Amino acid sequence: MLNAFRCEVCGETYLGSSKPENCPYCGAHQKYLKKVEDYKRLKPEEVSGKSQKNVEKAIELEIDNAKFYDCAARKTEKDSEAAIFKRLKKIEAEHAEALAEVIDVEEKEIPTYEACSENPSENYKEAHGRENRAIKSYSKFASEAKEPKLKKLFQALAEIEKDHLDLSNRRGTA
Structure with missing residues (x-):
């Protein structure tokens, strides 16, 4: 069923x-x-000024990470590694879209980026730094959020990024 x-x-x-x-x-x-x-959706009118700014920063962070993963997927020759980067790009883009809905702004396109490596290990090292920044940002945004639903959203995003960090740690040393 x-x-x-x-x-x-x-x-x-x-x-x-x-x-x-x-x-x-x-x-x-x-x-x-x-x-x-x-399911109860967080509505834009429930988001305060400080939280609005933090959501805007989070959108930019997600778009920046999505464009990096897109580049890594395109430049990585090994299909199994490229597939992982492609999936990470889609997840980060999904986060950006969800955050845009929270504050009712138009979803941004993921720009093309070329400043990544053709070496998957190098890209996992870069991913490690990016995921660490995201975790720190989302933890900070969660602590600053006055809205319980938004606090929960930022905490969830930090947990997801920790999963990505674990993946980059495992794959970067494999």
């Missing part, structure tokens, strides 16, 4: 017999997947 679960991070709906371990669209942990009828 199919059930419908909606992600509190990206807002996408997953259909399945049970909740997946992670959101297949944005990587959010299972605890952020709610039954569709229990």
Whole structure:
């Protein structure tokens, strides 16, 4: 029997017999997947001025990371590594889209970027620094958020970025 679960991070709906371990669209942990009828969206009018600025910074951070991963996917010759970078790009782009919806701004395009390496290990090292910056930023934004739903969103994003950091650590040394 199919059930419908909606992600509190990206807002996408997953259909399945049970909740997946992670959101297949944005990587959010299972605890952020709610039954569709229990999902409550964060509305733009619920976001204060300081939080608005932090969401704008988060959008830029996600777009910057998405363009890096896009470059890494295009320049990496080994298909298995390119596939990982491509998926990370899609996840970061999904985060940017979800954040844009939070403050009701137009979703930005992911620009082309060429300043990455053809060497996957070098790109994982770069990814490591990027993911660390994201974790620090989201932890700071969560501590500054007065809105409980936004605090939870930033905490979820920090958790997802920690997963990406673990991946870059494993792949960069493989």
